[in-house]
Amino acid sequence: MAASTSQHALSSIKFWSTSNFSLEKPTCHVHSVSVGRRCPSARSLGLVCASNSQSSVVEPVQLPGSPKSSITPKKSSESALILIRHGESLWNEKNLFTGCVNVPLTPKGVEEAIEAGKRICNIPVDVIYTSSLIRAQMTAMLAMMQHRRKKVPIIVHNESEQAHKWSQIYSEETKKQSIPVITAWQLNERMYGELQGLNKQETADRFGKEQVHEWRRSYDIPPPNGESLEMCAERAVAYFKDQIIPQLAAGKHVMIAAHGNSLRSIIMHLDKLTSQEVISLELSTGIPMLYIFKEGKFIRRGSPAGPSEAGVYAYTKNLAQYRQKLDGMIQ
Numbered sequence: 081m082a083a084s085t086s087q088h089a090l091s092s093i094k095f096w097s098t099s100n101f102s103l104e105k106p107t108c109h110v111h112s113v114s115v116g117r118r119c120p121s122a123r124s125l126g127l128v129c130a131s132n133s134q135s136s137v138v139e140p141v142q143l144p145g146s147p148k149s150s151i152t153p154k155k156s157s158e159s160a161l162i163l164i165r166h167g168e169s170l171w172n173e174k175n176l177f178t179g180c181v182n183v184p185l186t187p188k189g190v191e192e193a194i195e196a197g198k199r200i201c202n203i204p205v206d207v208i209y210t211s212s213l214i215r216a217q218m219t220a221m222l223a224m225m226q227h228r229r230k231k232v233p234i235i236v237h238n239e240s241e242q243a244h245k246w247s248q249i250y251s252e253e254t255k256k257q258s259i260p261v262i263t264a265w266q267l268n269e270r271m272y273g274e275l276q277g278l279n280k281q282e283t284a285d286r287f288g289k290e291q292v293h294e295w296r297r298s299y300d301i302p303p304p305n306g307e308s309l310e311m312c313a314e315r316a317v318a319y320f321k322d323q324i325i326p327q328l329a330a331g332k333h334v335m336i337a338a339h340g341n342s343l344r345s346i347i348m349h350l351d352k353l354t355s356q357e358v359i360s361l362e363l364s365t366g367i368p369m370l371y372i373f374k375e376g377k378f379i380r381r382g383s384p385a386g387p388s389e390a391g392v393y394a395y396t397k398n399l400a401q402y403r404q405k406l407d408g409m410i411q
């Protein structure tokens with residue numbers, strides 16, 4: 081599989097605009113993820129109120145990796161990290177193993193993405209990461225169409241020098257009204273090898289339920305000629321650490337639209353799940369999950385259930401202020 085966006089190319093991308101917020105004390109909120117033995121308590125999923133500085137637009141910064149990177153970790157900043165598994169795809173609907181096959185969303189998947197966007201429409205987003213697969217990209221775009229800030233998500237094309245040059249934006253004001261969307265094959269779904277395109281039920285009938293469950297949910301047993309979750313985690317988590325954490329550390333609010341297994345491996349890393357615990361982690365399509373990144377740690381904040389849900393805006397004072405600002409802009 082070829083990398084659609086090299087890390088070298090990414091290092092030259094410039095970003096614009098951000099906002100910060102903070103958190104203090106927990107209240108309650110429910111998470112959308114189900115994980116077997118290690119289901120977090122309502123307390124640990126608590127939402128928070130806080131006091132801190134206003135959202136602000138900042139000068140463009142460079143992505144990490146660049147020798148002249150201007151990303152400097154902000155000691156006291158808190159950033160939002162939204163994870164969304166793509167909406168239902170045409171092969172989810174047909175119950176086919178999909179992996180890295182590039183199939184689009186169904187109308188239901190489109191609806192799920194729109195619904196996900198409504199849930200996060202008041203949460204700041206400065207940069208979006210998606211896999212190189214259309215179902216994740218559609219989900220990111222459709223979700224952002226619902227955002228009240230109305231910035232334009234723009235896919236960054238750095239696959240060649242010409243693509244980079246031909247997609248330049250020459251207005252600082254237009255850049256400010258844009259959100260870069262970075263596509264990375266490392267966030268792709270786990271490559272399902274020779275199961276890709278097979279019907280899940282028929283495969284279970286043929287090879288046995290246990291065997292298929294082992295291929296689908298064990299940590300380190302790959303399907304025939306495919307990737308195990310461990311192999312998928314190796315590239316997805318490495319990308320997350322190298323490319324995404326520096327953005328969060330710089331105070332950027334990040335959304336990742338990706339896949340069941342690439343997100344399971346990232347959640348495994350964020351929530352420090354063991355390889356035993358991750359096998360019972362299941363993610364629903366089109367459900368956004370929020371984490372707060374603070375002082376180098378990730379705090380799980382569950383899934384915003386709706387845009388006007390009071391608890392969502394109690395995550396942090398700055399988040400509430402961001403929403404107020406949006407209210408003011410929209411009136």
Ligand SMILES: O=C(O)[C@@H](CO)OP(=O)(O)O
Binds near residue numbers: 176180
């Ligand atoms: O087919 C796939 O690519 C994945 C996600 O839909 O399936 P599974 O549920 O087995 O991880």
